[in-house]
Amino acid sequence: MPRGSKAARNASPPGPGRGGDRISALPDAVLQHALGFLPVREAVRTCVLARRWRHLWRSLPCLRIVDVEVLGSVNELTRFVNRILLLRDPGSALDGCEFDLRGFEYVDPVSVDLWIRHALLLRARVLSLSVRWTPLYKPFDSQYLSTLHLNGVQLSHNALDCSSCPMLEDLEITLSDIYAREICSPFSKRLSIVNCKFCLDHVYSTRISAPSLIWLKLEYCSGAPPLLEGMASLESACIRFGCGVDDFRMEGCYADCCGECVFLYDYGVQIDGRVLLQGLSNASTLEFRASFGMFTLEKDLVCCPTFSNLKTFYLINWCLAGDFRALLGFLRCTPNLEKLSLQLCQKEKCVLKMEDSNPIGQSFSLGKLKIVEVKCEKIDERVQRTLKILSSIGTCLEEFNIQKI
Numbered sequence: 001m002p003r004g005s006k007a008a009r010n011a012s013p014p015g016p017g018r019g020g021d022r023i024s025a026l027p028d029a030v031l032q033h034a035l036g037f038l039p040v041r042e043a044v045r046t047c048v049l050a051r052r053w054r055h056l057w058r059s060l061p062c063l064r065i066v067d068v069e070v071l072g073s074v075n076e077l078t079r080f081v082n083r084i085l086l087l088r089d090p091g092s093a094l095d096g097c098e099f100d101l102r103g104f105e106y107v108d109p110v111s112v113d114l115w116i117r118h119a120l121l122l123r124a125r126v127l128s129l130s131v132r133w134t135p136l137y138k139p140f141d142s143q144y145l146s147t148l149h150l151n152g153v154q155l156s157h158n159a160l161d162c163s164s165c166p167m168l169e170d171l172e173i174t175l176s177d178i179y180a181r182e183i184c185s186p187f188s189k190r191l192s193i194v195n196c197k198f199c200l201d202h203v204y205s206t207r208i209s210a211p212s213l214i215w216l217k218l219e220y221c222s223g224a225p226p227l228l229e230g231m232a233s234l235e236s237a238c239i240r241f242g243c244g245v246d247d248f249r250m251e252g253c254y255a256d257c258c259g260e261c262v263f264l265y266d267y268g269v270q271i272d273g274r275v276l277l278q279g280l281s282n283a284s285t286l287e288f289r290a291s292f293g294m295f296t297l298e299k300d301l302v303c304c305p306t307f308s309n310l311k312t313f314y315l316i317n318w319c320l321a322g323d324f325r326a327l328l329g330f331l332r333c334t335p336n337l338e339k340l341s342l343q344l345c346q347k348e349k350c351v352l353k354m355e356d357s358n359p360i361g362q363s364f365s366l367g368k369l370k371i372v373e374v375k376c377e378k379i380d381e382r383v384q385r386t387l388k389i390l391s392s393i394g395t396c397l398e399e400f401n402i403q404k405i
Contacts, residue, residue, distance in 0.1 A: 028056060036062035036095075040084055041070070059092035063119075069103030077104065078111050085118045094119065096126035101134075102152065109135050120145060125167075129153065133177070140165055148172070155180050162188070171210075182207045183226075190215045198223030208279070216280075219289070228279025237280050240289035281305040287314040307334045316343040331393065332364045340369060340390070343405070344376040344383060369394040373401045 023031070035043040035056060044057045063084065071077045081099075088094075097119040101107045112134050119127055120142040130151040139161035140148065147170040148162070156179040162168050169189040179199045185191065188210050198206050198221060205224040210216075213231045219240035280286060286307070313334065318327065331337070372390050376383050379402065391397065 024050070024052065028059075032056055032060050036060045036064070039064050039066050041067070041080070044084070055089075058087060058089045061093065062096040062098070063088075063094065064098045064100075066098060066100040067103065068101055074104050074107055077101070078108065081111075081115055085115065085122070088122060090122065094122045094124045096128075097122075097124040098128040100128075100130045102130050102132055105132055107131060107134055112136075113138060116140075139163075140168075143167065146170065149174075151175055153177075160184065162186075178206055178223075180206060182209060184209045186210065187212055189213060192217040193219075193221060193226075195220045197221065198226060200224060225276060228276055230282075231279055232282055234280065234282045236285040237283045238287040238289070239276070239280070278305050281307050282309055283307070284309045285312045285314075286310055287316070289316040304329065304333045308336060310334045310337055312339045312341075313337055314341045317345045318342055328364075328389070328393075331366065334366065335368070337366050337369050339371040339373075340394075341373040342375065342386070342390075344374065344386065365393050365395045367395055370396060371399045371401075372397060373399075373403070375403045375405045377405060379404070 031053075035046065040057070040060070040063050043060060047054045047057060065081060065084070068077050071080055099112070099115060099119075101112070112129070112131065113136065116127070116129065116136075117138075120140070123144040124142070125144050126147040127145060128149040128151075132152055133154055134152070135154040135156065136150075136159040137157045139158045141164040143165075144167060145165045146167045148165075148168060149172045151174045153159075154177045155173075158180070160173075160178070160180045160183040162171065162185040165185075166187050168185060168187055171183075171185050171188045171190070172192040173194075173196055174192075175195045177197050178193075181204055183191075183206060186209065189212060191208075191210055191213055194217065200223050206226045207229065208226050209229045211229070211231060212233055214233050214235045216231070216234060216237040216239075218226070219238065315327070331340075372394060374383070374387065374390075387400075387402070391400065394400075
C-alpha cells in the first residue's frame, strides 16, 4: 500500500498482538501486580502515562516505601507517606506493606506508629518495618496480619503482644533491642530472633509465650536469656548463644571458646531452675551452636527435662577444654536420639563448671542411636576420648563418621 495513500491514512492502528501497545491491553489487576514490585514513589509516577493509569497506584497489592533518602528530609517523608496511605483505595486488599526508613537517622516514633496502625487498618497481610532504633510501645492488633518482620526497633511495654493477631504465623525480629517483658504470639508457627539485645534488668527476663510454634531460631543475642514457656508443637529449633565479639563487650559476660560474648549467666531469674531447655523439650530436631555449656546447662541440667521426641541433635563448636559431664548429662535425657552430629572446638578458653551433686556420671546407653558424625580440626587425645565415650553409649551404632575441618 503506498505510504501516502488515503487507505493508509484511514487504516486502524495496530492492536494487541500486532505490534501495538500490549501493556495497555493488560487487565488492571495485572498492571497493579507488576507495579507492586516497584518502590511506591516510582509506582505513583506512572499516573502521568495516561488517563487509565491515573489511579492504578491507589490499589496496589503491595506498598514498598523504600529508598526514602531521595525525599531529602524527614518532613517530606512524613508528608509523602501520609498522602500515600490516606489516598489509597480502602476497598483494595493490601497483601504486603514494607517500610524501610533506614535512609534517615531519626523518624518520629509517633508517625511510624500511625503508619503501622493505618497499614493494619488496610488489612495488610505482610508487614515489614526497618528503622534505626525507633521505639515501639503498642501491641499489634489485626485480624489479617500473617507475617511480621521488625528490624532495628526498640521494643518495650506491650509492643510484642500479638495475641490479637489470630492469623499471624511468622514473626521475625532482627537487630533490635527487646525490653518487653513478654513476647506473646499464641498463634505463630515460626519465630526468628537474630542479632537482638534482650533486657539487662535484674528484675525480669523476657518471657516467650508461643505455644503453637513448630520452628524456632534464637541466634547471636545478648543480655539476660529469655524464658521459654512450653511449646508442645515444636519440631525444630536452632539456638546460638552469644553475639559477635565486636558487637557487645559487657562486664559479666562469658567469653566462649570462639571468642564470642554470650548471654549473661548469673541473672537470678529462672523458672524452677530452668531457662531454655524446658521450652525446647518437645523438639524432634535441635541445633545448638557456640557455647552450649554456659548458663543453659549450668542452670538447666540440674533438672533437665526428657527430650522424648528428639531424633536429631546437632552440636556445633562444642568445647573440649572442660570435662564431658555436661554433654553426657544432656544426652542421657534423649532416649530416642537417632543421629548425633558434633563439631568440636579444640581451643582452651572455655571452662565448663558443673554442680558436684548432679548425678551425670551414672552410666547409660542410647539404644536407638544409629549415626554419629564428628567434625574436628585434628584428632588428638581429647577427640579420641570423645569418640570412645560416644561409642560406649551408642550400643546400636550403624555409622560413625569422622571428618577434619
